[in-house]
Amino acid sequence: MKIAYDLLLTALYAVFVQNMVMSFGLGSSEAIRASSKPGRFISLAAMISGFSVATSVICKLIDMFISSIGFSYAVRVAIYGGVLAGVYFVSAFFAIVLFKASKRTMGTLGISALNTLVLAVPFINNTASYSFADSIGSGIGSGIAFVLAAALINRGARRLAENKDIPAVFKGTPAMFIYVGILSLAFSGFADSTLFS
Amino acid sequence: MKEKSPSAKEVLIKGALIHNPILIQCAGLCPVVAAATSLKNAALLAAAVSLTTIFTCVFASALLKKIQRWIRMGIYLILGTAVIFPLIFLLESQSKSELSLVLKIFLPLIAVNSATAVHCEQFSVKNTVKLAFYDAVAVSIGSSAVLLICGAVREIIGYSSIAGHRLNIPTTFRSAALPFGCFIILGFLAAILKWISAYRYPNLVADSETIVRVKPKKDEIKDTVEVEVFDEFWNEEPEEAPLEIDEYDEIFDSLDNIFDFSGEEDEK
Numbered sequence: 001m002k003i004a005y006d007l008l009l010t011a012l013y014a015v016f017v018q019n020m021v022m023s024f025g026l027g028s029s030e031a032i033r034a035s036s037k038p039g040r041f042i043s044l045a046a047m048i049s050g051f052s053v054a055t056s057v058i059c060k061l062i063d064m065f066i067s068s069i070g071f072s073y074a075v076r077v078a079i080y081g082g083v084l085a086g087v088y089f090v091s092a093f094f095a096i097v098l099f100k101a102s103k104r105t106m107g108t109l110g111i112s113a114l115n116t117l118v119l120a121v122p123f124i125n126n127t128a129s130y131s132f133a134d135s136i137g138s139g140i141g142s143g144i145a146f147v148l149a150a151a152l153i154n155r156g157a158r159r160l161a162e163n164k165d166i167p168a169v170f171k172g173t174p175a176m177f178i179y180v181g182i183l184s185l186a187f188s189g190f191a192d193s194t195l196f197s
Numbered sequence: 198m199k200e201k202s203p204s205a206k207e208v209l210i211k212g213a214l215i216h217n218p219i220l221i222q223c224a225g226l227c228p229v230v231a232a233a234t235s236l237k238n239a240a241l242l243a244a245a246v247s248l249t250t251i252f253t254c255v256f257a258s259a260l261l262k263k264i265q266r267w268i269r270m271g272i273y274l275i276l277g278t279a280v281i282f283p284l285i286f287l288l289e290s291q292s293k294s295e296l297s298l299v300l301k302i303f304l305p306l307i308a309v310n311s312a313t314a315v316h317c318e319q320f321s322v323k324n325t326v327k328l329a330f331y332d333a334v335a336v337s338i339g340s341s342a343v344l345l346i347c348g349a350v351r352e353i354i355g356y357s358s359i360a361g362h363r364l365n366i367p368t369t370f371r372s373a374a375l376p377f378g379c380f381i382i383l384g385f386l387a388a389i390l391k392w393i394s395a396y397r398y399p400n401l402v403a404d405s406e407t408i409v410r411v412k413p414k415k416d417e418i419k420d421t422v423e424v425e426v427f428d429e430f431w432n433e434e435p436e437e438a439p440l441e442i443d444e445y446d447e448i449f450d451s452l453d454n455i456f457d458f459s460g461e462e463d464e465k
Contacts, residue, residue, distance in 0.1 A: 022376070025226060032226075074285040081282075173221060
């Protein structure tokens with residue numbers, strides 16, 4: 001029961017309190033790009049969560065082994081990158097061989113793996129000394145956080161596209177950046193950040 | 198059909214300014230937004246981004262042209278890690294204390310920098326090694342400039358210092374160091390870059406019509422941007438044989454509008 005509680009709590013924390021996309025900017029490029037493709041939200045959430053959970057769990061197991069040996073942090077970086085690459089290749093292989101995945105699915109799979117949000121999760125788990133349940137929770141939460149951010153950007157982008165009062169030089173990416181910044185400010189409020197000093 | 202190759206200058210201007218990876222293509226935002234909170238951090242990140250981009254793009258152009266796209270994506274990740282690993286090892290061996298949070302979490306993430314993958318897929322695997330190198334250098338210059346400007350501005354506004362030297366600013370705006378502050382700075386930088394590009398290089402901007410649209414009205418920017426981001430990276434690219442195209446514009450001309458919210462879903 002406690003494991004389920006920890007898992008859920010960490011997932012909720014990763015989605016709302018410290019939304020990894022909005023509060024840290026992790027995976028923000030992909031979230032902005034994904035925002036115009038709402039049809040891919042569910043598959044993206046599932047793939048990002050899947051990659052994050054798989055990478056986190058494997059890295060956690062490796063951490064338990066290498067922490068007793070005392071490797072340098074650089075070795076840990078190489079291992080985490082290698083684990084993500086391995087998880088991606090295995091997933092892609094099974095997707096092609098077993099499920100005859102379409103090019104669209106393979107494209108989404110690649111974008112999900114080559115995402116700073118996914119690689120950040122095991123590093124955050126390590127830095128925050130998360131347990132197994134916490135690691136799984138943060139992995140699941142990262143996928144949901146990504147889609148929440150993409151959906152919020154999507155709603156704002158529609159309004160921006162309709163707004164004729166935006167000055168010409170601010171149309172497009174500049175207006176999008178400022179809108180995402182305001183969204184990020186809202187999430188900073190959840191994280192109790194100090195704005196002035 | 199093989200058309201004339203773009204000059205090195207043209208590739209550099211387009212890669213660094215007209216199609217700036219961060220400000221125009223929205224790629225590689227994570228290091229800027231999350232970690233470039235001071236000039237020192239920004240310089241370190243800029244070096245790491247440049248090394249990764251140049252190495253990966255040249256490698257992709259030289260050896261990965263005939264490999265399937267889904268395999269290439271994994272190779273980019275491995276190549277990125279291969280570049281970042283010795284860099285962190287070097288920093289770790291020179292550092293007397295424990296590595297900072299930026300080095301521990303955000304520097305390794307440059308291994309999966311989307312700007313690198315986008316340019317490898319869009320340009321490097323379709324062009325000669327020489328042009329891929331020029332493009333990678335241009336992307337590195339464009340990314341580094343944005344990283345350094347954001348790092349400096351955020352340090353001045355957020356911490357009242359520059360490169361660690363204290364400045365006498367009575368009020369600091371701490372949120373400049375948060376992602377929120379960086380997104381706002383990026384918005385203004387993107388607007389400034391668009392304005393400069395349209396006035397300084399109107400021909401190059403007009404050539405890239407699918408990226409930046411400028412009505413040919415004298416001394417006036419009109420109806421400027423409709424499209425600014427590489428979309429081909431997101432869409433399903435046919436697994437065709439490596440292209441013979443050397444013309445930069447032809448690649449960019451194939452891009453669609455990522456900010457197209459007309460209700461149409463992806464083409465099937």
